[in-house]
Amino acid sequence: xxYKTLADRIRHNKPVVLLTIIHGPNIxxxxxxxxNLENLGTLGDAELDRVAVRDALGELEAGRTxxxxxxxxxxxxxxxxxxxxxxxxxxxxxxxxxxxxxFGAVDFTAALAKVxxxxxxxxxxxxxxxxxxxxxxxxxxxxxxxxxxxxxxTARGSDLGPRDAICILTHDPxxxxxxxxxxxxxxxxxIGVMGSRKTHAKRLExxxxxxxxxxxxxxxxxxxxxxxxxxxxxEETAISICAEIIGRRVGRVVPSLRESSGPIHx
Amino acid sequence: xxxxxxxxDQWRSxxxxxxxxxxxxxxxxxxxxxxxxxxxxxxxxxxxxVSGGCVEGAVVAEAxxxxxxxxxxxxxxxxxxxxxxxxxGLTCGGVVHxxxxxxxx
Numbered sequence: 083x084x085y086k087t088l089a090d091r092i093r094h095n096k097p098v099v100l101l102t103i104i105h106g107p108n109i110x111x112x113x114x115x116x117x118n119l120e121n122l123g124t125l126g127d128a129e130l131d132r133v134a135v136r137d138a139l140g141e142l143e144a145g146r147t148x149x150x151x152x153x154x155x156x157x158x159x160x161x162x163x164x165x166x167x168x169x170x171x172x173x174x175x176x177x178x179x180x181x182x183x184x185f186g187a188v189d190f191t192a193a194l195a196k197v198x199x200x201x202x203x204x205x206x207x208x209x210x211x212x213x214x215x216x217x218x219x220x221x222x223x224x225x226x227x228x229x230x231x232x233x234x235x236t237a238r239g240s241d242l243g244p245r246d247a248i249c250i251l252t253h254d255p256x257x258x259x260x261x262x263x264x265x266x267x268x269x270x271x272x273i274g275v276m277g278s279r280k281t282h283a284k285r286l287e288x289x290x291x292x293x294x295x296x297x298x299x300x301x302x303x304x305x306x307x308x309x310x311x312x313x314x315x316x317e318e319t320a321i322s323i324c325a326e327i328i329g330r331r332v333g334r335v336v337p338s339l340r341e342s343s344g345p346i347h348x
Numbered sequence: 349x350x351x352x353x354x355x356x357d358q359w360r361s362x363x364x365x366x367x368x369x370x371x372x373x374x375x376x377x378x379x380x381x382x383x384x385x386x387x388x389x390x391x392x393x394x395x396x397x398v399s400g401g402c403v404e405g406a407v408v409a410e411a412x413x414x415x416x417x418x419x420x421x422x423x424x425x426x427x428x429x430x431x432x433x434x435x436x437g438l439t440c441g442g443v444v445h446x447x448x449x450x451x452x453x
Binding site for chain 1: 349350353356357360370372373381382383419420421422423447449450451453
């Protein structure tokens, strides 16, 4: 029953955390914990279950997988742990996949959606133009929406966090500006905007006109999007965008196009 | 775990006994993070991986032994400094800690 529930929740992208005793009394004991639902299984002691599940749900919230140590009845303070065997519990979090929202149903979109799927993202493609935003053109996307950026980000923006990404590939100010405004209102970890340096300079003027002038906001925009690796094809560009996302998420210094100068394609 | 669910489901439907090995900790440079999982059935068939291919063979042997012995699970360690458990290591010089247990839950 534990495995069946675990598999079911993983497949449906629902959060769940698996606790396993890997050292100490009751080695191999397994418990499955789910926010707001009853536990399945036990680690062999009601108090240990209570304390370990409380910690595990915190780890799940943060998307962390770790090993934690307790006394046999969930003791955590050093005095209580004196002279008792240690129980080590492997806490494995299964968080929903990170999301990538791609605005603009262009050639680059299909390539980016494909690479994002390889990396495990839940991919949503959005464009206001019905003829372009079709499931047939983007079979790899999890969702294809025909709408404007504002309603999408109003409805889903609060779900976005540091692991998620918004890529704005439209090059069209009608679409770009509301998408950027909507993206800046979220806690999304990455905002990339496609376009040449000239396009970006013009875009900054339009953003100024609508009141987006805060340095902190503008610093969040990665534009021109992607790393300066000389990519030319949509697929190569997709790799450069995803590599930039990875580098920025883990805080590495990467050669972003934003930080270089001159033509993007040489 | 996600990538091995289909194989596990198939083996379960055939009533095969299954062991699951999961990376629980790494020291130094390790090829796969905690949570990387591999399943082994009673016939020695494998799904998933827990390293870059360096220790999988030894994991299969350990998993089959656990399935044969009714063990509730075992913590095993592979790495450069490990000469007691297995004569295999990680070429990257790290240490990987695995928990291998029967999938009886």
